[in-house]
Amino acid sequence: METIKEKRKKLTGSKAMIQALEQEMNRDSNIFIMGEDIGKYGGIFGSTTGLYDKFGSDRIMDTPISETGFIGASVGAAAEGLRPVVELMFADFHGVVMDQIYNHIAKIHYMSGGNVKLPIVLMTAVGGGYSDAAQHSQTLYASFGHLPGLKVVAPTFPHDIKGMLITAIRDDNPVIFMFHKTLQGLGWMDQIDASLGPVPEEAYTIPLDKANIVREGKDVTIVGVQMMTVEALKAAEKLAEQGIDAEVIDLRSIKPIDKETILTSIAKTNRLVVVDEDYYSYGITAEISAIVASEGFKDLKAPIVRLAIPDVPIPYSRVMEKFVIPNADNIIDSVKKLVKI
Amino acid sequence: METIKEKRKKLTGSKAMIQALEQEMNRDSNIFIMGEDIGKYGGIFGSTTGLYDKFGSDRIMDTPISETGFIGASVGAAAEGLRPVVELMFADFHGVVMDQIYNHIAKIHYMSGGNVKLPIVLMTAVGGGYSDAAQHSQTLYASFGHLPGLKVVAPTFPHDIKGMLITAIRDDNPVIFMFHKTLQGLGWMDQIDASLGPVPEEAYTIPLDKANIVREGKDVTIVGVQMMTVEALKAAEKLAEQGIDAEVIDLRSIKPIDKETILTSIAKTNRLVVVDEDYYSYGITAEISAIVASEGFKDLKAPIVRLAIPDVPIPYSRVMEKFVIPNADNIIDSVKKLVKI
């Protein structure tokens, strides 16, 4: 768990992001942001609100709808010594720019034998739950995590959002920074407690490769990420009332995964539930299950439980969407069955 | 294992593909092929050689280098009742057209509530081993397998190549048909035995969702796909000499995975090695491990072994490339350790 800092205010996820960007942009004039509607609009999901007024159109650049163009341009700008932060409005749109992301941004450092550095942060909004349907609700965590050369993070709480975004900006490697819409604490979406939290005012960093134990427990380990961590915590509270003591790990880093924290937890609880808001096959539940089945096998006393979006596109209609995204009740049911084994 | 058919000649993988395409195009005039250099050139990896002369430029269409354009066009053509077969020259290029593949081709049937059918086959060449480096050597099996709405197949042997391609063409759903360059049996690449095999002359189908036990054994299950199946078979032979009896499963279908065949095998062998020519994290080794750790846990007697390309881009230089792609020796080493546990 992170050490607690002094002088912290409660901020939303969105405000935590903005604070990180603002402080870093003040520190380093090489940082600039490009994206669609990140200027006066302030980012569709509030990632840059107010920054245009503070930094002007030279450092906060609205772009045309040309993701391959402007995200690809971040490569050349970074190679020239600038530090571009680029926003892909929804992770769902990655397909129009995936070549730049995985064949160029991710590989150039390697192909150049380490000679070219690309300090690029790609921020992108993920997640569903508000009926935005099949092309605007995905997380696609594993689509990014599968590819070498990218650090991929997905923090949950405002404190981590700020700290990890600052680390991402200071990192000389490309980092995909995924922020969950519902965790931004925006006025026009569902209001949830987790989207507001204490955030130190000064700049600070949080490593990009460490999971966080957000609840200690001994009976079962639940690994989640972003909204699934929130659901896991809800589930853990109810399970506690029923005498089941769950440990909840907030994954935070999709790539690389913090194996150690997970394996240590399994050594204690011997039981694993993984919950993911991405698709089931070849997703986070697969990778974490595999890590434990290969490296923590001796500690495992029961089958691993995988909860994720079944392999279907995300449906529009609320009833169906709620059905496909895992929630606290699904977790509780699974854990209750699991602890009996 | 497949039932053996009469009147079979030995064909290479490439010839098996061409035969499937030709027979199907003769059967159904709605089928046409689009792609780069699939006309007179006959496909860079020999997928369409000779078809241009037989069917002409109307049904064998060379395209500009506009993957989003022409692969996206397959959607409209399919919705109109044609049956487009499109070739993405290397799977490595998927990033320039991924939006059409996963946001449109994969999802339209679902989003339309089943009202729009898109019988599209996307053929694409995969695999490394000949120093084509980071942007031309990938398999990216899991990048496709992760996304709902696509059937993804990757047959190994000529017999399966023909049968599964015919099934894919006749399927009313979009199918990604991955063929491995080395298994095409092309004159200008490494010559390997597996790329030549008996193929019935008449048209026949092989299901898109069934793995194939290509060697029976009782001590350990090795799951491979394409070249990794070939390596697994080599390993199994050597292991047999040392008294270890390995069962080898040729996965063939990346999505959906044939769980049953795998779980049945594990119930017998109690040990699992998965070998993949894709990247390690969030890849085939992850998914299959997870399936077994959650649904076959009780049968598992030892940690699962995962062999895959470590999470690095594929290096150019031969020594390094050979190091990152798993081979029979790696498999033998792993199995020998594993059977002792």
Add this chain to the structure above:
Amino acid sequence: MKHIYENHLLWVYRAMKTSRYFEEKMEKVYLEGKQPVFNIGAGPVPGEMHLSNGQEPAAASMIVHLTKNDTVTATHRPHHQAIAKGVDLKKMTAEIYGKKTGLGKGKGGHMHLFDPKVKFSCGGIVGGGIPHAVGAALANKKRGTDWVAVSFIGEGAANTGAFHESMNLAALWNLPFILVVENNSWGISVSMKNSTSVSSNDIRAKAYGINGYLVKDNDPLEMYRISKEAVERAREGKGPSIIEIETYRYLGHFQGDPELYRPKEEVPILREKDPIERLKNHLLRENIITDDKIKNLEDKIFNEVDNAYDFAIHSEYPEPEEALEDVFC
């Protein structure tokens, strides 16, 4: 000939008015359950909602020249084209309500309307629908029909790679394809001048050696005339065209858009020149229809739309488990 023309204009009026009424109703319905605090996921119509009030001429004055054999692909802002193309209004409304009776059984939603019976589709990825229409045009040509395919996009989409690849293909293969660019000056908050290196996208037709047309000031009559020419050319095998129409976005990009980026005075000026009113006045002035008959027509329209909403409202929701169906056929 005159007679056809007049009927066509009446048809255009009807299509525009239907769309307008449908959307004005949607504007209200969408806010149900989202008051007093706006919550995008709440109410009977959750998710994003992109309305096209003001942009009706682009759709109606083009689609009047099409039959149900002709293909139309549209965008995240698809209602005006869908309605003009004759998409089943009840099923479309039900889809937007997320009902089982919807076009996509509730799986698609407002941005993903598919009605293969009238060859209409749309989608939420900017530029994503252009190649689909090119593919339909290719199929039309292959089969020797005189059917055409029309893709509608916003001016923002003209800067996507999909635009360029599709236009080159359509021109290279001389396909019966028309691209209509609805230039409403804005791509969300980014103005045309901040997104596009030329003043209008008809100019870009030169990059493909094809015809480009510009329709000024949202004029339904001029759009009618130009579209007629482009469609006829396409049917005759004379190849693709780009038509850009200067049109108006009365509302925010989506409902709930605070529009802080937009000059306050812009919309009132546009509304002054409302194209539906302009066409109505023209129809009356030219005695193409009487005042009484137009009222009559409007009542029919209101009725049809109201019925569609009723149908949607009274339809059942899908069962949760239906989410698992229709991935494959």
Add this chain to the structure above:
Amino acid sequence: MKHIYENHLLWVYRAMKTSRYFEEKMEKVYLEGKQPVFNIGAGPVPGEMHLSNGQEPAAASMIVHLTKNDTVTATHRPHHQAIAKGVDLKKMTAEIYGKKTGLGKGKGGHMHLFDPKVKFSCGGIVGGGIPHAVGAALANKKRGTDWVAVSFIGEGAANTGAFHESMNLAALWNLPFILVVENNSWGISVSMKNSTSVSSNDIRAKAYGINGYLVKDNDPLEMYRISKEAVERAREGKGPSIIEIETYRYLGHFQGDPELYRPKEEVPILREKDPIERLKNHLLRENIITDDKIKNLEDKIFNEVDNAYDFAIHSEYPEPEEALEDVFC
């Protein structure tokens, strides 16, 4: 002024000749270990090999106007630009041999050459390098320099979405960016006429409101003149240009290409008009250099190239485990 011009032409000759000699040598080396049966993965230089013999003017006559502060991005066919841009020839050759001493320590290979010291890069994805150069141009402008960025592509790449998105950005932001289209008539086996809806890509400059230039018949002098104008304009803040040059591909798309799609008579006709010979004759005719001196120069060139090959051949291979390094810094 004359003096500078003459020196420039000599520089161009040297760059072209170096590239030609380098590649003629590569043509042979590449076949080592691939005889009698061609096997792409065998020999000291495995993998694909795209040579640019015949295309040298495009590179040399542009890059003569650049300094090491200017950025160049190239394609899968990158040697002529790399050599003109002053990429370390020893390290480049070593990279192609897969050696530890290579530009990328053997990780990149022939299609992936990176020399940040002279701001050169290339890649194997058609169209993929265009936005990179746009980004460099953006950085140049942001920092108030007069540095430019030049992206070289083949005519086939002008049909990719990346081309369009990049050109629009460069024009919109008025960047010091130049796109050079090396039109060698072929994209692998697909002829320009089967891939492109216009006769040349300078025409497409109109779609971005910028300058387009066409250099005919692979002329190094005309390419020199046009490039000078485009580079000067870019340095002066007058924005981007597209230059298309009609050039020659003497060899197959890659070595081993059976070229069944290509008329047999095409290459001999092109070779007749070899641009290096043409420039040499010009230099001699105009007394810019003497016969003796040119021999001298050529010997230097051969020496330099031979040394680079020697360096490559005698360098060590990386250790297998080095594959795991350099993913992150």
